[in-house]
Amino acid sequence: MRTEDIFALGLGLTPPWQVLSQRLDTEKTPHELHLVLGADRGATYPCPTCGRNCKAHDFEEFTWRHLNFFQHHCYLTARVPRVTCPKHGTRRIVVPWARPGSNFTLLFEQVVMILAREMPVATVASFVGTTDKRLWRVINHYVAEAMKRVDLSRLKAFGLDETACKRGQRYVTIFIDLDREDRPVIFATEGKGKQTVQLFREHIISKGCHPNRVLEVVSDMSGSFIAAVEEHFPQADLTVDWFHVVQLFTTAVDEVRKAESKERALPKGTRWGVLKGRETAKTQTQAEALQELESEAFATGIAYRVKEQLRWIRR
Known part of the structure; x- marks a missing residue:
């Protein structure tokens, strides 16, 4: 088997395309593998609109970055034809290994999108050997395509x-659909505060959801968020999320501890003992500190019990 045929199999090429x-x-540095793709003279190509096989009108050369061949960067180059379709006129065909307008192959973009979920884009760019600006174009394209398919017409909370x-x-402010268990994020925008809620309102309107359909909003205790929700979602009940409630009480317990420590000595291990939940694993010193705080009526112990009662409320 010829080397070109092996590469064609690896690329998944189908007629009329082949490795020339x-x-x-x-x-x-690093080394570069260049593969030139093409078709036999007189080959026909599908019209990008209707799929009808048509003769080539003219050609233009394009190059795409592909997945590495071992440690070497790999590039595909091909003369891509425009075809003359009786119904749709002269149009550039769509090659099977890349999307129109991209300088990367589909497989390369797939790897980029997988990596971008796990690490910063600048790190991905360094890893694959390109610029983050070029990768952001890829990411923005697929995010925009995914956003087109998001249906928010039934959004309630x-x-x-x-x-x-x-x-x-x-x-960055992130919005999630509380009724979605899978992929709940439905919008994200730079910044924080009132303007982000207004942008979200405009977004859901463009997706077919009237703001008055939203019946519940969950947020932190930010005054700007609360004011924005009351203005833009007047029919919704506002709930403070559990994390921020616990955070508020935990901060209050720590303030009590600091104040009391100035008046009397607290048991060793008190600080981290009261910051942890009752069901969270503790060291022996922390457990003994909690026991002493509660048995000897320390103010810190009382504050800790109040915080832990929140768990009963949640249940």
């Missing part, structure tokens, strides 16, 4: 929260 030649450039995405007070 291959060349390994060892003068570059959503939750929102902001999280830091970069240093220097850079935030």
Whole structure:
């Protein structure tokens, strides 16, 4: 079997496409494998609109970055024809290994999207040997395509929260559908506060959901979030999410501990003992500290019991 035929099998090429030649450039670092693809003279190609086999009108050369061949970067080059369709006129065909307008093959983009879920895009770019700007174009394309398929017409309840995405007070606000168990994230936007809720409102309207259909919103205790929800989702009941309630009480317990420690000595292990939940594993010192706090009526012990009663409320 010829080397070109082996590469064709590896690429999954089907007629009329075949590997015409291959060349390994060892003068570059990393080395580059160049595969030239093409078809026999006189071959016909499917019209990109109707699929009818048509003759080539003219050709233009394109190159795509493919998955590495061992440790070598791999590039595919082909003269891609425009065909003359009796019904749709002259159009550029769609090659089976890449989407229109992309400089990467579909398999390369698939790997990029998988890696981008697990690590920063800049890290992915360094790993695959390209720029993060080029990868962001790929990611933005597939995110936009996925967003087109999102149906929010039945949205009734959503939750929102902001999280830091970069240093220097850079935030992103994420919205989730509370009724979805699988892939609940339905919107994300840069920034935090009132304007993000307005952007979300505009987004769901574009997806066929009237804001008055939303009956419940879950968020933290941010004043800007609360005001925005009341303005843009007037029919919704606002609920403070459980995490932030516990966080508020935990902070209060720690404040009580700090104040009491200035007036009397607290048992060793108190700090981390009261910050952990009752069911969370503790060291022996922390467990003994909690027992002493509760048995001797320390204010910190009382505050801790109040915090733990929240668990009963949730049940």
